Amino acid sequence: MSDQIYSTSKFKTQNSKLSITILGAGAWGMALANLAAANGHRVRVWSRQGPHTLEAVLENAQIVLSAISMKGVSDVTSQVHSFPLSPETIFVTATKGLDPETRCTPSQIWQTAFPDHAVVVLSGPNLSKEIELGLPAATVVASNVPTAAQVVQLVFSSNLFRVYTNPDPLGVELGGTLKNVIAIASGVCDGLQLGTNAKAALVTRGLTEMVRIGNLWGANTETFYGLSGLGDLLATCNSPLSRNYQVGYQLAGNKTLTEILANLQGTAEGVNTCRVLMQIAQQQNIAMPITEQVYRLLQSEVSPRQALDELMLRNIKPEYNY
Structure with a gap:
């Protein structure tokens, strides 16, 4: 595709106020909608339960941002494909997860369709809650088309929301996806009151697993040490606002996964992601000990305390393989 059709100067001079469609009216979708609207852009929000049809909100859309849960991405992508769009329309995905059937990331699903x-x-x-409260935050936008990322950067940037660009979309996407599994483990760690030392070790070794699987898929190692990797990992592993953290924390309190998910506001994408990751790890013979124990815990094969024992009693080894 031509990089020139996404010239930032063209979008700024000819369309200082862009027409933006947000797919998904959950907390994350609405937070992003409010950020774009605060910058003066024309924002329309669609959800399955909303009053507007998908065709109506897509009309003349210059940016289509998907903030729907992973389980709905394939279906919504197919629906969007049936409506006419400008060849210059930019798609933005803010979903964090892996498709259980194809194992594709959300951006791979969108790119295949378009x-x-x-x-x-x-x-x-x-x-999302902190962004809604107007607290400062930063994020990353990444694309194989650099000028498209720059356009999106301008749309959402503000004095409270700092947006960086990155040329590694796969790494950025995997960082936000893989950390959800480690966040479940982190919630367990806090729920069992294991202390700061254990938490630090868990998060650090969790990052190692993220890099390992990311490299297998072709993502850049450096990306995982940025905002979408380490940054997102620290946020979700340390905040009760994280749904994945809550899953782990409540599992440590002897609640069942079914009970937890039934009362959770929103989707804990790490639950499904963990299952997909274990399939990949087993087929590719990749060592992912933390992910494996989270998976066994989610499957009720081990208790939180047994999962901890399994991790602590693994064979001793060097920290890095040089």
Whole structure:
């Protein structure tokens, strides 16, 4: 695709106020909608239960941002594909997860459906509640079309929301996806009151697992040490506002996964992501000990305390393989 059709100067001079469609009216979708609206852009929000049809909100859309849960991405992508869109329309995905059937990331699903359009990944340490309260935050937008990422950067940037660009969309997307599994483990750690030393070790070794699987898929190692990797990992592993953290914390309190998910506001994407990751790890023979124990815990194969024992009693080894 041509990089020139997404010229930032063109979008700024000809369309100082862009027409933006947000797919998904959950907390994250609404937080992003409010950020764009505060910058003067024309924002329309769609949800399955909303009053507007998908066709209506997509009309003349210059940016289509998806903030729907992973389980709905394939279906909504197919629906969007049936409506006419400008060839210059930029797709932005803010979903964090993996498709259980294809194991694709959200951006891969969008790019397959719209191969001639720019697709931008938006991910970072962005707890929706804090953004709604006007607290400062930062995020990353990444694309194989740099000027498209720059356009999206301008749309959402403000004095309270700092947006960086990155040329590694896969790494940015995987950082936001993989950390959800470690956040479940972190919630367990806090729920069992294991202390700061244990938490620090868990998060650090969790990052190692994220890099390991990310490298397998072709993502850059450096990306995982940025906002969408380490930054998002720190946020979700340390905040009760994180749904994935809550899953782990409540599992440590002897609640069942079914009970937890039934009362959780929103989707804990780490539950499904963990299952997909274990399939990949087993097929590729990749060592992911933390992910494995989270998976066994979610499957009720071990208790939180047994999962801890399994991690602590593993064979001793060097920290890095040089």
